[in-house]
Amino acid sequence: MSILVVGTIAYDSVQTPEGSNNHQLGGSAVYFSLSASYFSKVKMVGIVGTDFKKQDMDLLKSHGINTEGIEISDGKTFTWIGDYKKDINQAITIDTQLNVLNNFNPNIDSIQFNSNHLFLGNFHPTLQKKILNLMSNNLLFTALDTMNIWIENTKSELNQLIKNVDALIINENEVKTLTNEKNYYKAAMKILKLGPKIIVIKRGEYGATLFNENFIFSAPAFPIKRVVDPTGAGDSFAGGFMGYLDKCQEINEKTLKSATIIGSVMASFTVEQFGTKKLSLLSKKDIYERFKKFIDLTKFNENLKI
């Protein structure tokens, strides 16, 4: 099987307490795809400018990612400048230049149609909906991410979209804004009532919690002494989560719990270096070893006497 991802492809410039890095490869589709590529075939849909570097395209291809759905348009690639110096958990946006994203109107060709899993990365809900409709005949599993700008400006469109996906993968603050609930559990229940079978709330350095009708599962974040750059951690989580699920025979309680841990494993690598530096250079062994560390981090004796 394979996953189609639509999202941003960007050049980011970030400042963090550990330093700064200019014009690094980023964007939701990039982090998602690199992360998912360790588990599954990924097809990317997105847009870049003519400034997009060959070495960056080659990096994606070297991960076996199908880049045929990446449109190269006249103009510059989307750029984002963010500052985490004050709070490593919350970037302050210094500047956003949409550039070629202004012209993005993706079409899905026959190659991409083969995908059964779809990730709608953070983007305008109208575009997310268009992709969902184009793909809808073949889909087994669709997950959606979003962010405050869409929650604030296109809420009814977004709510409509949420009704038609299987999973919402979203930051804690954002789901609280979206549902107007201060309690994350109540917020999750409101989302499940809208339609999705699954909601995963990403809680940054506190981990991730998955809710569905029948169970709740909580994964810690891996303790990291030196968080170099948190950019892309959420999309790396989503990539690991969906990449692992795509690899499984079925989506059930067992595989969803494992996927939440794998998502957390992948996010933990991303934050250890600027941009995609660490995420793009992993081995299966690295991933498996960190997975085993999650077992040590969370497993306790189940047979104790009280």
Place this chain on the structure above:
Amino acid sequence: MSILVVGTIAYDSVQTPEGSNNHQLGGSAVYFSLSASYFSKVKMVGIVGTDFKKQDMDLLKSHGINTEGIEISDGKTFTWIGDYKKDINQAITIDTQLNVLNNFNPNIDSIQFNSNHLFLGNFHPTLQKKILNLMSNNLLFTALDTMNIWIENTKSELNQLIKNVDALIINENEVKTLTNEKNYYKAAMKILKLGPKIIVIKRGEYGATLFNENFIFSAPAFPIKRVVDPTGAGDSFAGGFMGYLDKCQEINEKTLKSATIIGSVMASFTVEQFGTKKLSLLSKKDIYERFKKFIDLTKFNENLKI
């Protein structure tokens, strides 16, 4: 075995998004003792005024808590007024009346001397140190809690005390202030370098993380839809943690991990009602059933193929 706890005994008045409750029984020693009483023998050392209600003393006794170390002094019991309406995770203190706490100069008599485990609840470090010195010959395990007021005003005294305990059980924000570190992992490592073998960082609705030289263990908080009153959750955690350890034959990786979960179980009950209302009315069955829910919440398949 048994645990000696020294800490505050209070009448609290709280306002939360779920309502308000005046003059409810509280204080670090009370929450700790009630929580630990489900697992172990507890001896309380503290001070109350002549206004302390017989029904509250009876409640403690009905839990098998040894109250002989509670001094009844002329004057009023310590009171605290707190407001969680703005942020359920962080009370705003409206008023604190130390009252009889001003005269507190505890003495440990021969009965209390029998305890091998000691919990130094949040209090002036000078008093905590006095108790530690009085008890030091018999102790197998000592844990300490503190809060911002002591970190800010009595830091060197507090650091001296930390060197002489086995475990520090502390809120995340407070350990960051204490160590001047924004990263909780680095903060934990700094504390371990000072002397304690164990640090547990309480992270409120995000759970608790235990660090020692050889391992890290992370427990989620139990997802609660309606957090009525978070007062005492941290002390209930400490009570469950130490009560369970006191019951165990030895303190090792296995029992420390279980104790962290039991602490989280007990804290999860406390927040469901005002004050000690829920915490004081539990059965072993309630505790065991919630423990099993923590297994469901955290356990995942360890044999997956990546």
